Amino acid sequence: MSRGIEVRVERSNFTPRGEVTENRFNILLEFEVSVPSNSYVFIGGMTRGLGSWLSSLQSKIEQHARGLKPVDENTIMREFGGLFEMQRLRGVTEFLKYGQNYAIPGSSLKGAIRSRVEYKFKLFQVGAEYRSYSCYVAQNPWPSSPTSPHVKFWGEDVIYTRPTCFPPQVCAVCDLFGCPSLSSRVHFTDALMTAGQVQYVNELRREAALPGSKFKTSVHLMNSDFSDLGLLFLGMEHFTSSPILIGAFKYRFNEKLGRERLRNRYSTGLLRFELQSFKPLLGDFPSDVISCNTLINRAREKLLEKYGNYVDIQRGVLP
Template sequence: MSQRLSIARKPYTPRDRVDRDRFNIILDVEAEVISNSYLFTGASVHKVEVYDVVGRMENVIQRYLRGEISEDEIINIIYNQYRGVEIRPSRRMPRYLDKIIIPGSSIKGAIRSRIEYKCSPSISCYSVESRELPPKQFYRRHIGYWGENVVDARGACSPDNVCIVCDLFGAPGLLSRVYFTDMVMSSGGVSFLKDLGVEAVNPNSKFNLEVNGVNFNFTDLGLMLAGLEIFTGS
């Protein structure tokens, strides 16, 4: 059974103004794919449940209005009428106006995870809303790096009581203070990798990205630079 872990939390930083000794920032970043690897961004094939109840709902509602079935029975009817649908995402790199891009949301998530990975687990709630973390296979690198204490219960952040990572990147009910544009390819190209069946960005390709930060201090800036692997030597 996991132990309760104390997370360093504080009231959230205002989003609607720039406080004394704080500043807004714009970072212009150029990123390059490493020379010995391709880059792919996308999602795996997965199944979703689709509820096939349209043809039956009118009859069910009429039975409910006549008092023949209860509300709980309606819910059970809906849940019992689903089918699995396989979703196959595109195997091509995302594009906008014929330019290869990496969505800003993907970059933001990766950088947030990188900050959590590099910093002490006692500073972040890992955006988990329940007391316990998900199954270990979802964060085995964190376990390998920090040890078993990353599975300790830590509770969820709220707008009035946030960890330093949620204060920067946002949490349920709390806006982010950092915004990422899409990364747009400035040089390089893509290739179709037959073994994997996907289109991937070629080695040494370059992308441009803009990061906007609101009401930052130097701790926030340091976290961003660490997440972007700027001046970290790693």
Template sequence: MWRRLTVQRYRTPYTERNAPGLEGALDIEMEVVSDYLHVGSGVYDVEILRPLDDIDKLVESALQGTVPDVSGYFSPATHEMNKYLGKVVIPGSTIKGLVRTRLELSIRESCYVVSRNSNTVSNTYKKIFRNPKPKYSDRFPERVCPVCDLLGNSGLASRVSFTDLVMAQGKTDFVNVNGQYYESAIKGSKFGGKVVYRSLKPVDLGMLLYGLGFRLKGNKLEGKVMLMGRFKFSDRRFGRVRFSLPAAKVEFVNALNEFMKKFNPFDYNEEW
């Protein structure tokens, strides 16, 4: 697997982080545009279908080296999504991780440094995110990587907070993948939440918008398809989402334009 090496920081003077700047909150909406989206909670369930009356025989068989067939005793595993007060949610940490990863891959001067010695990474991942090795410099605390400056890192507070995204429209279904069932939001389901920010310059706000997948289409912002959740690189039915802003503003367009001009970021087509 890809592994992140020692954090390298670059570019932004550390002393400028707490200077007065833009404060506010983005109301964001996320729509599932693939057939399904599964973001696991780590909770799964297996139902006992019939009593293990002959458990002693099963144990004795196992001790003798014969693996007993117990498939008829248990249901297939079902993997659940996160819930809060009965509603399906996508954790804010998942959204933040998505934003950070896209920015680290897109900005040449970020501290995203990986080892390319492994051959276990998804071929789909490698096909999509073909990024030349970024420049970096270990000069913390005098200077800090622009992505870490925005989203924080060990010993460095984030200037952006992501709430959980709560399902506002749609439903879930259990989808069979390799004999196990995954609770998944179906196509067209929509989630809503907020991104709260403080002490940002316009270029920082533009960086945040870019990390959420917004691109300039004339004088408007348009969200691109992004990959999220389980099976996104292995099963075309899963993992495509798109963000939108119910209340887009002119200053958002200007901020994104400033970011694009300053960083000239890489972009990726995630619709494999």
């Protein structure tokens, strides 16, 4: 395939958000999220010290508003530029923390899982045209270099144009995860650390969750069916038991790309999901699905029944 090709995205009317329709259900899922024993995870945050930083910013703004300090380009660059740079560096180097709890934002989990689902939808050819059941909701208009880690990891077709969806006609991924002008049907809570610790890693000048650290997150699916659950579990790698990639440096020490390990033994950016429990809330949920394994197996069955060879379960799998 040549670079620059535009892929036709298969779309259909979006699933309603405001009610639970026939043969669908709302469900709450509880997950343990863990850092494998061979990895660090880097999630930057800016919550610590944010109050004092905002006070300093407000004070400077008020001084200029009252005319106590001259306003010119050099002053703005010196005072405000330095203030923002200081907070940017703090946010880069420190792991996200809410009060006393280290956390991975739900938005970061959702984004990493969504991207993984997008990339697992394979292109298929109809005549001279290439098609997919997934758009890329966020795609750089200037294709990445074919030698970039991202392209080397996922494959060259991730640079091909898949136009973003807009309702009412949306792709399978946008129907579940949302897109411009369409809310998501899957919601992640922030994952709070329940075990492990965060430590400053000198080599990379950042704080990281150490190997073996564990977090808890809840996921709520609205007006879902088992193929929707299949997409979610596909992005979480429940069908392969592989970790996913998330956060900073996820490609830098990646064994799949032949990179050297951090401290000669560790990868970076690996995170593993394990379904702990689930609770149907509303709608038509089958009474014979009572265990996590049964739920995952039924989701896989319905995913493949609906999309068949158009998804590549093994794509992006890590050791």
